[in-house]
Amino acid sequence: MLPESxxxxxxxxxxxxxxxxxxxxxxxxxIVQADSVAVKQLAETMLQAREKIRFCTTCGxxxxxxxxxxxxxxxxxxxxxxxxxxxxxxxxxxxxxxxxGKFHVLGGNISPxxxxxxxxxxxxxxxxxxxxxxxKEVIIALGTDVEGDATSHYLAKRLAxxxxxxxxxxxxxxxxxxxxxxxxxxxxxxxxxxxxxx
Amino acid sequence: MLPESxxxxxxxxxxxxxxxxxxxxxxxxxIVQADSVAVKQLAETMLQAREKIRFCTTCGxxxxxxxxxxxxxxxxxxxxxxxxxxxxxxxxxxxxxxxxGKFHVLGGNISPxxxxxxxxxxxxxxxxxxxxxxxKEVIIALGTDVEGDATSHYLAKRLAxxxxxxxxxxxxxxxxxxxxxxxxxxxxxxxxxxxxxx
Numbered sequence: 001m002l003p004e005s006x007x008x009x010x011x012x013x014x015x016x017x018x019x020x021x022x023x024x025x026x027x028x029x030x031i032v033q034a035d036s037v038a039v040k041q042l043a044e045t046m047l048q049a050r051e052k053i054r055f056c057t058t059c060g061x062x063x064x065x066x067x068x069x070x071x072x073x074x075x076x077x078x079x080x081x082x083x084x085x086x087x088x089x090x091x092x093x094x095x096x097x098x099x100x101g102k103f104h105v106l107g108g109n110i111s112p113x114x115x116x117x118x119x120x121x122x123x124x125x126x127x128x129x130x131x132x133x134x135x136k137e138v139i140i141a142l143g144t145d146v147e148g149d150a151t152s153h154y155l156a157k158r159l160a161x162x163x164x165x166x167x168x169x170x171x172x173x174x175x176x177x178x179x180x181x182x183x184x185x186x187x188x189x190x191x192x193x194x195x196x197x198x
Numbered sequence: 199m200l201p202e203s204x205x206x207x208x209x210x211x212x213x214x215x216x217x218x219x220x221x222x223x224x225x226x227x228x229i230v231q232a233d234s235v236a237v238k239q240l241a242e243t244m245l246q247a248r249e250k251i252r253f254c255t256t257c258g259x260x261x262x263x264x265x266x267x268x269x270x271x272x273x274x275x276x277x278x279x280x281x282x283x284x285x286x287x288x289x290x291x292x293x294x295x296x297x298x299g300k301f302h303v304l305g306g307n308i309s310p311x312x313x314x315x316x317x318x319x320x321x322x323x324x325x326x327x328x329x330x331x332x333x334k335e336v337i338i339a340l341g342t343d344v345e346g347d348a349t350s351h352y353l354a355k356r357l358a359x360x361x362x363x364x365x366x367x368x369x370x371x372x373x374x375x376x377x378x379x380x381x382x383x384x385x386x387x388x389x390x391x392x393x394x395x396x
Contacts, residue, residue: 009247032251043241053230
């Protein structure tokens with residue numbers, strides 16, 4: 001019933017993350033009725049962003065020029081490197097506003113079932129950095145799923161060397177949440193990770 | 199902190215209906231890391247859709263060629279015209295699958311506060327159709343808000359002529375909903391619109 005060009009747009013939008021069929025339809029109908037100049041601008045902005053953004057050759061972050069602004073920022077603590085799974089995780093940690101070290105993007109977790117082996121991740125690059133840069137602590141900030149756990153332990157073992165501290169971020173109850181919303185694993189980890197209150 | 203081209207994309211996406219800042223960010227980060235060919239295709243589909251889609255000169259529907267496929271469909275009942283506010287409303291009615299007549303898009307509701315007067319709507323076009331086409335019934339399917347009510351009554355008065363039936367779609371309890379979710383106005387309309395059960 002809908003014209004072909006709208007159906008095509010709906011199915012293209014539907015492939016974007018978090019856009020279901022209903023909101024794809026709503027956006028498509030908005031676009032075809034929107035100001036022609038605005039639609040051109042949106043398309044152009046999209047192409048520009050895709051074209052300009054690359055991965056930082058040092059840390060793997062999303063950036064317009066490599067090395068990225070975090071890697072070249074001399075005010076940041078170069079003795080700390082935080083290892084994350086994806087480039088977007090940097091954003092989450094930056095938003096928390098508490099971390100002032102550097103980053104290293106792994107590009108995934110080890111997952112033999114999905115065919116992801118250690119050599120598919122940016123681990124060799126991290127080892128290179130450990131020899132070249134004056135890194136005192138590697139903070140592992142991977143997920144708490146099976147793959148995240150396995151990768152964290154693999155990394156801790158493989159990176160171990162004299163004078164290098166390897167830590168993993170704390171897992172426990174999320175802020176603002178009650179015990180009744182926590183699953184057993186979260187609770188057991190929160191208990192294990194308990195700290196003395198002075 | 200984020201590269202300029204990503205922030206620009208986030209704010210452009212944020213302007214689309216139903217896309218808040220969080221999902222705009224998520225989509226933007228997906229786009230800059232997506233396959234370059236796929237991003238070009240999405241941008242192209244968007245531009246194509248905007249370029250091809252126009253309003254049907256007869257009924258006001260969204261279409262690639264005017265008159266639209268509904269206006270030219272001889273299997274549809276040309277004696278019935280359903281008046282809707284927006285072109286997208288046609289889609290909702292078509293999805294219900296019960297209507298087989300024609301449509302007429304008004305383009306809005308009368309709203310003096312917003313500066314929308316009867317002459318800003320496609321009422322004159324509807325009057326022209328009433329003289330040219332063999333229309334026996336005009337079904338008014340506007341919203342139940344103040345503007346929708348006012349416009350419906352205005353239309354009923356202005357279009358009144360011998361041999362033309364003017365109806366308004368029924369308002370009442372939505373399907374699958376209980377009395378406890380209905381506001382007073384909906385309930386009073388549902389009572390007013392009660393029908394005999396045979």
